[in-house]
Amino acid sequence: RRCNLTACSSKYVLSALHPMWQGPLVAPGGNRQSPIDIRVRKSVFDPHLKPLTPDYDPGTCSQIWNNGYSFLVEYDDTTDKSILKGGPLEDNFRLCQFHFHWGESNAWGSEHTVDRRLFPAELHMVHWNSNKYRRFEEAVMEENGLAVIGVFLKIGKRHEGLQKLVDALPAVRHKDSVVEFTRFDPACLLPANIDDYWTYAGSLTTPPLTEAVTWIIMKQHIEVSHDQLAVFRSLLFTSAEEEVQKSMVNNFRVQQPLRGRTVRSSFT
Numbered sequence: 001r002r003c004n005l006t007a008c009s010s011k012y013v014l015s016a017l018h019p020m021w022q023g024p025l026v027a028p029g030g031n032r033q034s035p036i037d038i039r040v041r042k043s044v045f046d047p048h049l050k051p052l053t054p055d056y057d058p059g060t061c062s063q064i065w066n067n068g069y070s071f072l073v074e075y076d077d078t079t080d081k082s083i084l085k086g087g088p089l090e091d092n093f094r095l096c097q098f099h100f101h102w103g104e105s106n107a108w109g110s111e112h113t114v115d116r117r118l119f120p121a122e123l124h125m126v127h128w129n130s131n132k133y134r135r136f137e138e139a140v141m142e143e144n145g146l147a148v149i150g151v152f153l154k155i156g157k158r159h160e161g162l163q164k165l166v167d168a169l170p171a172v173r174h175k176d177s178v179v180e181f182t183r184f185d186p187a188c189l190l191p192a193n194i195d196d197y198w199t200y201a202g203s204l205t206t207p208p209l210t211e212a213v214t215w216i217i218m219k220q221h222i223e224v225s226h227d228q229l230a231v232f233r234s235l236l237f238t239s240a241e242e243e244v245q246k247s248m249v250n251n252f253r254v255q256q257p258l259r260g261r262t263v264r265s266s267f268t
């Protein structure tokens with residue numbers, strides 16, 4: 001299922017393996033594309049990296065939306081109420097949404113890997129630079145526009161905080177469905193330890209694939225139950241009108257060349 005660039009030579013094979021979208025799987029001319037494999041021994045400890053200081057207001061949570069790639073939990077980002085600072089970031093970044101990537105089986109599903117280790121799913125918390133830009137759509141085109149926190153999911157005990165979200169998913173089964181969703185604290189999805197992370201300069205992993213992202217990948221994973229992840233797989237890529245329903249699984253991108261980038265770690 002996972003096919004890195006070295007293993008698969010032709011674009012056809014890559015696109016056949018990834019029904020998610022038939023677009024260019026490697027952005028033309030891109031030299032800071034995501035996702036990547038994090039080679040732990042090649043990462044460089046940076047003592048100047050600060051602790052990450054997320055400060056989220058559950059009152060800014062507004063809705064869940066199935067956009068045909070994943071489901072997004074969206075936040076009101078018209079003020080600086082839910083923000084991320086610190087870590088590798090010089091500016092203030094506003095939370096606009098979070099979403100996940102997952103597999104059809106628990107054997108794969110994450111976009112990033114750690115020494116080639118795959119996880120069944122990966123959470124992305126998407127923020128944009130509100131010191132430099134006025135709205136997300138602007139920041140998405142700029143090299144220091146976005147900061148995305150990545151958290152790996154493992155199968156284990158039930159995640160109590162996630163259940164409220166899992167219970168709302170049947171209402172957004174089809175592409176383009178939206179449902180009101182309020183008072184969800186995204187901090188409950190962060191691991192206990194957020195001081196240990198890797199960070200590197202990368203891109204969005206779905207179109208427009210812009211090289212705008214400071215990635216912050218948590219070393220510590222969170223646990224969710226098998227049944228909770230199974231509900232993610234009950235979602236559909238397809239809208240209610242389409243005859244052939246396609247289950248929303250394997251919505252991860254093929255890994256991209258490092259192109260000489262350095263992955264820094266906040267821990268030794």
Ligand SMILES: CCCCCCc1ccc(S(N)(=O)=O)cc1
Pocket residue numbers: 124126136137140148203204205206207208
């Ligand atoms: C102007 C519209 C741009 C929408 C781009 C939305 C988007 C956000 C995050 C990610 S991800 N998987 O790199 O976190 C991918 C895509």
Ligand SMILES: [Zn+2]
Pocket residue numbers: 099100101124205
């Ligand atoms: Zn993502």
